[in-house]
Amino acid sequence: MISFASFPVQPDRGDARHSPDGEEPMDLDDDDFEAGGSKITWPGESITSSQAYMRGHGTYVENEEVVASVAGTIERVNKLVTVRAIRTKYNPEVGDLVVGRITEVQPRRWKVDANSRQDAVLMLSSVNLPGGVQRRKLESDELQMRNFFEEGDLLVAEVQAFFGDGTMSLHTRSLRYGKLRNGQLVTIPPILVRRLKSHFTTLPCGIDLILGLNGYIWVSKHVKESEQEGEEGFDAEAVYSNRNDFIDDSTRIAISRVANIIRVLASHFVPLTADILLEAYEWTVENDADARSLLSEEVGDALVATVAARA
Structure with a gap:
């Protein structure tokens, strides 16, 4: 760190x-x-x-x-x-993992807010569609683009290339990428997210984290890998669904607690890693600090002091 x-x-x-x-x-x-x-x-x-x-x-x-x-x-x-x-827009590189929000649906492409200087582009040819990962995109697919992504949808993607004007081109060809559900988005300065071997993290409390290098962090309930990955095809209705799954109260509390931990650490400019987040979560459990109390100055300062001392 x-x-x-x-x-x-x-x-x-x-x-x-x-x-x-x-x-x-x-x-x-x-x-x-x-x-x-x-x-x-x-x-x-x-x-x-x-x-x-x-x-x-x-x-x-x-x-x-x-x-x-x-x-x-x-x-x-x-x-x-x-x-x-410290306060700056995200400067993308090829291969970066980012979390973004769909801002506009255009012919054969989507515009994506990725916290950069200009919106990114997700081409229709760069997403997984029903019928197989590598199949050819048809005119019927273009007519149904809003069934896959529409304005306001959140997604995780990888930076694939750059156009001549510097706009980044994204892709979601892996089943680990795509539409995001069952969680909440937390925004922090991109400088606090380090380039790691993997930006997908699961905490023991049953929470999945996606640490986007653009400063967008997705906190959601844990989904088993067997539920995400398939063989040749995949369940398009589940992958592109806008409905959240059932989330029990304990998982909702854990999501809120982790999200507020991230906000507190970011407000003190503490870089995020899986180990730091795990230590911070264990501290909140030991001290019975709920999601709301974490936002108080006294509790937040105590959390940061403890994490810094163990680092």
Whole structure:
């Protein structure tokens, strides 16, 4: 996970440059980045000497110093220094898993809000349709597009490619992708979602999580893999249904609790991982903290302090 370490204080040196507010700029330590840590900075803070490093996005040069222009985490690639803003739109890459919402149905395609700078596109040829995964799309399929996805529907998909104008093209050709039901959506800053080996997680409390790299998190009741995957064909009525399954009270409470845990951790800029979410959930059970009480400042601060101490 990202460790939010304070910047080390540099010893006094006769030839040291000073930032405009009288404080010495910090020098980037190679060991900090090799250890996987990230440093938080804020606008106007001097990061390092422009003679030793090159400025990247989120920085500018002033008085021979590289200065942060946004609040975020410092990242370094060789001699290039950038600042990744905490509050920013999602910057997609091919292969990313994203959660999105259908905003418009167009001829042979759907427009999808994926929390990026522009809506993504899901082509009719890039989804699973009744009759087999790889079958040819017909004119009758185009006439029934709203039976598959319509405005307001939520879905999980993978970034397949980019068009010439930078719009990302999505696909849902795996049965793990497609329409989402039986849960609720939580929105957090995309910077708090790390690229993991798998973004599908199941908590022991019977809750499934989909950690979208675009900052959209789906929290839902657990569905067994045997119910999701099939052989050659699949039950289109179940896959594209708009009806939620029956959800018992205990599962509803667990969904609400996990969703509020995510909101609390995000409000304190704690990066999300399956281990952190599990520890946070166990803490709420041990302390009998229900979904509503988690949103109080006192309980939220205690939860974050406990998770940070165990990390």
